[in-house]
C-alpha cells in the first residue's frame with residue numbers, strides 16, 4: 026500500500042492504482058471520456074487520448090492524465106485547481122472544434138458521452154474554429170452504421186474488437202489530421218470479417234458507431250393498410266427495456282412491453298421464446314442423433330448470428346460442428362410465413378414480421394440468402410431494444426403506466442427454458458432439460474444447471490450425468506473466449522459433447538442493441554438475475570412441454586427433425602476468408 | 605483457397621522471403637518494405653497476403669501502410685516524371701509537353717506507362733519559372749523543355765538506350 030493525498034484527503038491505495046481509481050476511493054469525481062474499464066470482461070481502454078482527465082500532481086510540471094497515471098508513494102494530487110479545470114475545458118473545446126454540432130438531430134442525443142461532458146464542464150462556446158474532417162458514412166451491412174465524422178479517436182471500439190472479440194476489424198488509418206479508426210482498406214463493413222456483434226457500438230461514446238435504424242420502415246409498414254404486421258420479442262428485451270424509462274436495471278417488464286407493442290399497432294404480439302422452444306426440440310433431436318453416431322461431436326449451438334459469422338471467417342474448417350438449426354427469430358419468421366399464414370388464412374406476402382432484438386447482428390442475418398424463401402426475407406425488419414424504446418416515446422406512450430398484457434396465441438406461448446436463451450449458459454441449459462428427459466426417459470427433478478451459469482467466467486465447463494454417460498459441456502461468451510475454445514477443439518486439446526457460444530459478453534442481455542450501460546456492467550448482471558427470475562416464474566420450464574410447440578408439430582411439421590422441419594427450420598454455413 | 609489478384613511469380617518471391625524470416629513477430633515493416641521492392645507498390649491483395657501469412661489483422665497492416673508515407677498503394681513506374689503546371693510553365697506549353705510524354709509512353713489511363721517504366725505526374729509551381737516549362741525526372745530538372753525534346757529525355761532513362 027502507498028500513501029497519497031488527493032484534494033487534501035489522505036488515503037492508502039494498492040500499488041499500481043491510477044489517480045482516477047484512487048480519486049474514486051476518496052469519492053472524488055474526475056471527468057473521463059476515452060477511458061473505459063470493463064473489469065468483468067477484462068477490458069480496459071488505456072489510450073489516454075482525450076486528456077479530459079488532467080489533474081495537477083505536486084512537483085510535476087505538466088498536468089497528468091488521471092486515467093493513465095499510476096500513484097506513487099507520497100503523491101500529492103489536486104483535481105480541481107484553476108489550471109486543471111481550464112486545461113480540461115480546453116481539451117473538450119478542441120474535441121468539439123472538429124466535431125459536428127448537430128446534437129439536436131443526432132441518434133445519440135441524450136446518450137452521448139461527449140455531449141454529457143460538454144454539459145458537465147459547462148461549455149457554452151467553442152473557441153477554436155477548426156477545419157472539420159468529413160468521411161464517407163457506411164451502412165453497407167444493414168446492421169452497423171459508421172459515421173467517422175463523429176469519431177473522437179478514443180479507440181474504445183478498437184480495444185473492444187481486438188482484445189475482447191479478437192476480430193480486429195479496426196485500426197487507426199492514415200496519419201495526422203486525417204487519422205480515423207476504420208477497417209482495412211476502408212472497405213465497406215459488409216466486406217470485412219466484422220461479425221456485427223455491435224460490442225463496439227456498445228462502447229463508442231459518440232454516434233460514430235450506431236446501428237442502421239429501421240424505425241421508419243416499421244412505422245411505414247404499420248401504417249400500410251395492405252400489410253399484416255406482427256412482432257416478436259427476444260427474451261433479453263423484457264429485462265432491459267425498463268431502463269429506457271427510468272426503471273431499475275433488472276426490472277421485468279414483460280406485460281408492459283406486450284401492451285406497448287399492441288398500442289404501436291402490431292396485429293399480433295408474439296414471443297421469440299416460442300421459437301426458442303422449437304429451437305430446443307430441434308437441437309436436442311440433432312444432439313441425440315449425433316450422440317448416437319450420426320454426425321460429429323461436439324455440437325455447437327447456432328442461435329447467435331454474430332458467432333456464426335465468426336466461425337465462418339475464423340474456423341472455416343470447423344463448419345460441420347455447429348447445429349444446423351436456424352436462430353430462434355429466423356425460425357419464427359419461417360413459421361409465421363408458413364404455418365401461421367395458413368392456419369389463419371392470411372396471405373404470406375401480406376405478413377410483415379418485425380423482430381425486436383437486443384442484437385445488431387440479426388439485422389445482418391435476415392439478409393443472408395440461404396435464410397430467405399424464394400428470395401423473400403422471413404423476417405422483414407429487425408429493430409433493437411433502443412429503437413423500440415424510441416418508437417414508444419415517439420408514440421407518446423407512458424410506458425410505466427401501462428397495464429400488464431399477455432402475448433397472443435399460438436406463437437406467444439413459451440417456457441422457462443426459452444426465457445433463459447437471453448443469457449450466457451441459457452441455451453445449453455434449456456437443451457439439457459430436454460435432452461436429459463428424452464435420453465433417460467425420466468422426469469428431470471431439478472431443472473436448474475448452475476454449472477453453466479454466471480457472468481464472470483468467460484469460459485465455463487460442466488459435467489452432466491445422463492444415465493451412464495458423462496456429458497461434457499462447454500460454454501463461451503465473448504468471441505475471444507469462443508476463439509480459445511475453438512482452437513482447443515480444432516487442435517484436439519479439449520473434448521466436449523456440446524458447446525454453447527454467444528458473441529456478446531454475458532450473452533444477449535449485453536447485446537449490441539441493448540440500452541447503453543455506459544461502462545456499468547452491474548446493469549448487465551441485474552438483467553441476468555431477472556432472466557433467471559422470469560424462468561422460475563414460468564409454470565412450464567421445459568421446451569418439449571410447450572403445448573403450442575407440440576401442436577405445431579402435430580398440425581404441421583410432423584416429426585422432430587423430420588423432413589418438413591428440416592426444410593423450414595434448418596440452414597447451412599459458408600466458409601469465408603479473414604479480412 | 606485464397607486468390608490474390610497480383611503477379612504470382614512476384615508473390616512467390618514474397619512468400620519465400622517471409623518463409624525465410626525466423627522471427628515473424630515484429631517483422632511487418634520489413635516485409636512491407638520488401639514487398640514494395642518486389643511489386644513497386646502495395647496493392648490491397650499484397651497487404652492481405654502479408655496479413656494472412658504473418659497472421660496479423662489486415663486492418664493493422666493497412667494501418668501501418670497508410671501511416672508511413674514511404675509506402676504507396678498506387679503503382680509507380682521505375683522513374684517518376686513531374687511536369688510543372690504552374691502558370692508560367694502552362695503559358696509556355698507545359699500541357700503540350702505533358703501530352704507528348706503520355707503519348708510517347710502509351711499512357712491512356714492512370715499515370716503509369718504500361719511497361720511500368722515511368723509514372724507521369726503534374727505538379728503545381730515548383731518555383732523555377734525562369735526555366736519554364738520545367739520537367740523533373742527522379743528529381744533532376746530539365747528547363748525550357750519543348751515537345752521535340754521529350755524523346756531525348758525519355759531515352760536517357762530507358763534501359764539499354766532507345767527501344768522505340
Ligand code: SF4
Pocket residue numbers: 175176177178179180181182183206225228229230231233234
Ligand atoms: S468510433 Fe467511437 S469508439 Fe471508435 S474511436 Fe471513434 S469515437 Fe471512439
Ligand code: SF4
Pocket residue numbers: 169185186190192193194195218219220221222223224225226
Ligand atoms: S461489430 Fe463486433 S466484430 Fe464488428 S467491428 Fe464491432 S466489435 Fe468488431
Ligand code: SF4
Pocket residue numbers: 221222328329330331332383384385386387527528529532533534535536537
Ligand atoms: S450474443 Fe445475442 S445479442 Fe449478442 S450477437 Fe449473439 S445473438 Fe446477438
Ligand code: FES
Pocket residue numbers: 056057058059060072073074075076077078090091092093
Ligand atoms: S479519460 Fe484520461 S485521457 Fe481520456
